[in-house]
Amino acid sequence: MIPALIYVVSLVVLIQFFVYYCRSVLASSRKVELSARVREAAGVGNSVAADDFQRFLELVRLCPENSADRAGIRAVGAYYSLLHVLARLSRATVPSVAAWAERERQGCSHFAAVALDRRISFSRDLFVQQASSRP
């Protein structure tokens, strides 16, 4: 009985901590303005949509890997999948939860766009370094 109780409580607490952690990671990118080159590369307007996340992620994967943002992208990717399931399940039954999940998914897309922007800058820096080191 006690292990079952510990398991259930731990699982509920784990989900809460995971959601808060992802939100704290997303909060760091929320105020960052997207550059014109990212909007151009992804073909989006001034704001990103919730469903743009996968597209941004594919573009991020095309850029040379930067180990500094890998863990954050993975955590947010898992959070996005969780939100996707939640939004689908709650759309018909609890619309307010579905609306919240949609806003969060939009935040995830913005995070991925910011990550793409950073990777493009990183790639450019690499290119400039290589070009300048050539004889």
Added chain:
Amino acid sequence: MLGPVDYALWIAGFVFEAAAVLSIFYRKAFARYYSICLYMACTFFVQGAQYICFLKFGFRSPQYFHLYYYSDSLLTILLFFVVMHLYLLVFAGMDTDRHIRAGAVLLLFLTAALSYLVVRQHRTHLTEHFVVELGQGLYFVGTVLTYILWGAMIKLRERRARLVQMVLALGIYYSATAGVYALRDLFPAWRAAMIWVPPAANVWLSLAWTLAFLRTREEASLMVPTLAAKAR
């Protein structure tokens, strides 16, 4: 026998524990986060000792079994002191926090002393079921303490982004490990399928703390009440 995933987790644990210690020194944060530095350094050395024991006696040997679970329990108690230190950081400079601090300190010392006595009493017959039960209890106390700390941080409108990320990462570590230990207690036959979770949680904690030190400045702020309110 250990597989490639076990070795990968072992190496990753080593690397990120060392990285966490180095990042604390790199950010000149030792004076403020000395308990985390000490814990990470101890975890690094314990993993080294476990590896030497594994090479010398083998994975299924009683020597490795005793060392693994003994050191795991002692590291868990050491991590309680990290939680206590995080409490002190959150409640720093307040007069009203005295009772909460005293309660937390008392609970931590009681748990540490009780665990030490229980382990000492059972050291001659440290069965697997017993150590799983002990681990489950210790990690669950850690989960509860971290959850209370997080609740206090929301109430106090904590804004320090680095502290927030460190507490949340610790909460994920504690709750994941407590959950897995409880599941192992419920279904002992699933032990093999879950054996990689505690080392993976350890890798997570050291990686998350390393990133918190490297990527988040000490003065960076975050609106925790907003974070909590919108998550509901």
